[in-house]
Amino acid sequence: EDTLIALLSGIAAQVGQYLERRRAEELTVELAKTKDEFLALVTHELRNPLSVITAATALLDEDLESLTTEQQHEQLRTIGRNAQRLSVIASDLLDLARLEAGHVAIDPVETDLSAILGEALAAHREAAAGKNLTIVVNVPERLALHADPHRLRQVADNLLSNAVKYTPTGGTITVTAAADDNTDEIIWAVTDTGIGIPAAERPHLFRRFYRASTARERRIPGTGLGLVITRTIVERHHGSITLTGTTGPGSTFTVRLPRSKPDTTAAPGAPG
C-alpha cells in the first residue's frame, strides 16, 4: 500500500510539474504576442501625430515672416529638432519590431561592400568634420558579397554614427574591410578613439534599450536600439558582430559576413 501511495504521489508531482511547464510556455508565448502588439501600437500611434507636427513645422518654416520675434524662431527650431528625434525613435522601434517578427525580407544580391562603405562615409563626413575627427579608410576598391545592400547600408550608418557620436573632438575613426579567403568571409571593422564601453558592461551591449554608463554619464542622447537592429540585420545575413579590442578608451566593432550565398552548393569555379 505504501508503494502504491509513493507511486501515486510521484505521478502527481510529475503531472504538476508538467502542467507548470505548459503554463510557463503558454505565458511566454502570450507575453511575446503582447509585446509585439504593444510595440506596433506605440509605433503607429507615435508616428502619425509626429508626421503632423513635422509637416506643420515645415509649413511655418516656409512662412517665416509671420514669426516676429527671435524667440519664436528658436521655439520653432526646438519643435522641429524634437519631432525629428522622436521620429527616429519611432522608426527604430518599428524597424526592430518588424525585424524581430521576421516581417522584413532580406533580399540578397551581388553587392559591393566598398561602394556601400564609401556612400555611408560620405554621408557622415560633415558630422565628423564638425567635430574635427580624422577618418582613416583602409578598404579595397571592391569587395563583392551576396547581401542586401540597403540593410548593409543601415549597419554601416549605425556603426559610423555611433563612432562620430561617441568620439570627442579631435579623435580618429578608422574603417577597415577585407576578404578572408580561408573562411570565405568579409571582415569589416569600425574603430574609434572615443569614450569606450567598460568591460563589465560589454556583455549587455546588444540588449534592447541598453546604454553604457560612459554614454549616460556624458548625457549623450540615444535609445539603445541601434545596435540591436544592427545585430539582427547581421545575423539575418548569417554573420556576426562583436565588440573587440582593448577595454581602454575607444571601441572597435567587428562585423563578419559570409561572402557567398549560405545555401550555395556549387563547386568552386577553379579553372582546369
Ligand code: ADP
Ligand atoms: P544609442 O547610441 O542610440 O544609445 P546603440 O544601440 O547604437 O544606441 O548603442 C547602445 C549603447 O552602446 C550606447 O548607448 C553606448 O553606450 C554604447 N556604444 C555604442 N557604440 C559606441 C561607441 N562607438 N563608443 C562608445 N559607446 C558606444
